[in-house]
Amino acid sequence: MTLVRLNFDTPWKDILDTYFQAFMTMCHPEAAQAINWSKGYEALDKELTSITKESEQGTRIVDKLMKVWRANGEETWVLLHIEVQGKPEPNFAERMYIYHYRLFDRYRKPIVSLAVLADDQPSWRPPDYEHELWGCQLLFRFVKVKLLDYAAQQTELMTSNNPFAVVILAHLSALKTKRNEQGRFVSKLALTRSLYDKGWDKAAILNLYTFIDWVMALSEPFELQYIQEVERFEEEKQMRYITSAERIGIQKGIQQGEQAILLRQLQRKFGSIPANYQQRIEQADTEKLLEWADAVIIAKTLDEMFSE
Template identity: 45%
Template structure:
C-alpha cells in the first residue's frame, strides 16, 4: 500500500507557475510583485533561458522562469526565478545563480534580479550568496530565497491566494513519501477544500491538475480517491472534476515532452510530434517527461516510443 508512484515535481511546478504566475510572485515575493507594473504586461523568456544555460547543465531546469517586465518607475528589467524543487543540497547552487545572472546581464544589457525558491526537504540548506575576491577585486551576488518548508499549514490555509494550495500540496507530498494511506487522506481533504474556498470551476480544475500530477497514489488508492471525489461532487452538485481532467493532463504531458526535446535537440518532425500527441497512457507519458530530459539522442527517444508500441500491440 505504500508503493506510490514517484511524484513529478518539476513538471507540476512548471505547469503551476505558468498558469498562476502573478499569484505566485504575489504570494512568494510580495515586494517584487508591488514594484512590477503589471498593466504593462510582461514577456516570458523561458526558451531563451534554456538556451542560455544549456551548456552549464543537462537541461533539467524545467521550472525556472525568466520574465522581462516594466517596473513602476518605468525601467525595464529581467526577473529570474530559479526553482530548486526535487534536489537536496547542491554545492554549486549559489554559483549557478551567479552564472545565470551574469550571462543574462551580458546578453540583454538589463538589470537582472535573481530569486530562488527552495522546495527541498533539508531545513538547513539556505543558499543566498556567491562571491570571490583577490588582489583588491571582489565580485558578489546576493539573492533572496524562500524555503517552502518555512510555510506553516495554518498560514497557508488562511490565504485565498491559489498558490497557497500549490505549496500545501508540495509540502504534503514530501511529508507523505512512503506513506500512501496518509497521502490519500491529505489529497482527499485538499481537493475538498478547493470547493469550500469558493473557487470557480475553472480554478478548481487548474489546481486539481497540479494536485493530481504531484500527489500520486497507488492504483487501488487512486481508484478509491476517484470514487470518493465523484460521490462528493454528486452530493454537493458540483460536477467540476468527474471526468478527472485526463484530457487536460495528457495535453500538458504532450506539451512538456515536446518542449523539452525541442529545447535539447531543436525542432521536431511533424511525425514525431504526432506520435507524442497520440499517447494516451498517462503513466507512460509521465515517464517520458523524465526520459526526454536524460535521453542521449532523438533516435534513442524514438526507440522508447517503438518499444511502447510493441508492448501495447
C-alpha cells in the same frame, strides 16, 4: 508503495505561467508591489534555454524567465529569473551567479534572481556567491524562498485565497508523505475538497487539481478510492468538474508528459531510442512509466532498462 514522480518540471512550469502574480505575491511580496501588473508579463523560456543549455538539468525542477514592467512609471522592464531547486547542490550559488551575469550581458536590463528551494532538508540554505583576491571582491546576493519554511504556516495557507497557497501545500504534502501513502491519500483528498470551498471558478479548480494530481501521485487502489470520494462530494455540491470527461483529458495529458520526460531522460543517457522501445513507452501505464523512471538511474544499457 507511494508513487513519487521524479520530474516536477511540467506542473511547475504550467503553474508559474498561470499564477505568476499569485506566486510573486505569496513568495516575494516586496517585488510584487513594485510590478505594474496591468501591463501583464511575458515568459521568455526560449531565451533562458539559450543561456542555460550548456548546463545539466541536475537537481533543478524548473527555470523560468519572466519579463515584467515596474510600477514607478519608468519606461523600463525587469527580468525575473526564477529557479525551482529540488535538492541541495554544492555549487548552486555559483550557478545562480553565472545565469545572472549571462542574462545581464545579453539584455543589459536589471535582473532579479530568485531561488525557490523545494528540497526536503531544512538545514540546506545556500550561501551568497562571493570571492576576493588582491583587493578585487565580488558579492552576489540572490533572493531565496525556502518552501519548507511555510510548513509552520499551515493554517494561514489553508485559509488563504491566494491560489499559490494550494501549490505550496501540495508540494509540502508530497514531500511529507513520500513513504506514507495513506497519509498522502488523506492530504490529497483534503486539498482537493478545499478547492471547492474557495469560490474559485472551474478553470482555477482544474488548474490547481492538475498540479495536485501530478505531485501527489497515488497507486491504483488509493487512486480509485480517491476518485470515488471526489465523485461523492462533487455530487453533493453539484459541481462535477474533476470527475467529468475533462479529467480523462487531464490524465491523458499527464501520462503523455510522463512519456516525454522518460524519453528525454533516456536520450540524454543512451542517445537515440529504437522504435520498439518508444512504442513500449507509448503503450505503458503511469505506474510502469514511474517504474522505468526509477530504473533510468541505475540501468547501464537500454536492454537492461526494459528487461522484465
